[in-house]
Amino acid sequence: xxxxxxxxxxxxxxxxxxxxxxxxxxxxxxxxxxxxxxxxxxxxxxxxxxxxxxxxxxxxxxxxxxxxxxxxxxxxxxxxxxxxxxxxxxxxxxxxxxxxxxxxxxxxxx
Amino acid sequence: xxxxxxxxxxxxxxxxxxxxxxxxxxxxxxxxxxxxxxxxxxxxxxxxxxxxxxxxxxxxxxxxxxxxxxxxxxxxxxxxxxxxxxxxxxxxxxxxxxxxxxxxxxxxxxxxxxx
Numbered sequence: 001x002x003x004x005x006x007x008x009x010x011x012x013x014x015x016x017x018x019x020x021x022x023x024x025x026x027x028x029x030x031x032x033x034x035x036x037x038x039x040x041x042x043x044x045x046x047x048x049x050x051x052x053x054x055x056x057x058x059x060x061x062x063x064x065x066x067x068x069x070x071x072x073x074x075x076x077x078x079x080x081x082x083x084x085x086x087x088x089x090x091x092x093x094x095x096x097x098x099x100x101x102x103x104x105x106x107x108x109x110x
Numbered sequence: 111x112x113x114x115x116x117x118x119x120x121x122x123x124x125x126x127x128x129x130x131x132x133x134x135x136x137x138x139x140x141x142x143x144x145x146x147x148x149x150x151x152x153x154x155x156x157x158x159x160x161x162x163x164x165x166x167x168x169x170x171x172x173x174x175x176x177x178x179x180x181x182x183x184x185x186x187x188x189x190x191x192x193x194x195x196x197x198x199x200x201x202x203x204x205x206x207x208x209x210x211x212x213x214x215x216x217x218x219x220x221x222x223x224x225x
Contacts, residue, residue: 004152006152034213036216041218041219041221042218042219043114043116043201043203043216043217043218043219044153044201044216045216046213046214046215046216049213089152089153091153095166096141096143096158096165096166096208097143097155097158097166097168097169098143098145098153098155098203098214099155100145100152100153100154101152102150102151102152103152
């Protein structure tokens with residue numbers, strides 16, 4: 001029973017365009033949401049987060065949107081750069097632990 | 111300011127052997143989390159420890175797996191009598207405080223291969 005779902009295993013965009021990665025969750029008790037970026041053979045790197053009491057958080061090229069009624073969040077990267085190519089994991093905070101989605105592999109083509 | 115360190119980075123064991131994975135948290139962090147990533151899957155929580163205490167082990171298999179975080183030294187994840195299904199990447203994360211609002215910083219992982 002997956003509580004955090006990333007339904008798109010992969011996404012391909014052109015350099016300079018917007019990348020939109022989506023995430024759905026089922027547990028309304030999650031109080032914090034995070035996005036991590038992961039390169040092969042490395043650990044996840046924290047990217048951006050959002051509290052459940054907010055609907056938007058922005059950090060440079062990265063913006064996370066939260067729609068609590070739909071139990072949906074998304075990560076927008078604009079403009080996308082080739083260096084953004086990686087696997088992106090959505091995670092939700094439940095007590096002391098993070099619950100991860102399966103990830104979306106983003107490829108940004110030059 | 112070193113990040114989270116894990117060793118070894120790669121570990122090969124034969125079925126029935128023991129695997130010991132080490133994690134040194136970031137300086138100033140006293141909260142350690144272990145996650146496992148099976149191929150094509152997301153990371154799955156295993157255990158949360160503070161110094162000398164196991165806080166939440168709800169994700170740990172009931173048998174063969176144990177974890178500790180002693181007063182001195184790294185946190186250890188121990189897998190006894192490994193089986194092929196234990197082959198995975200094991201990630202450790204650390205945090206300065208308790209609570210999900212603080213970011214967990216991940217180490218590079220240990221890739222365990224069971225032959």
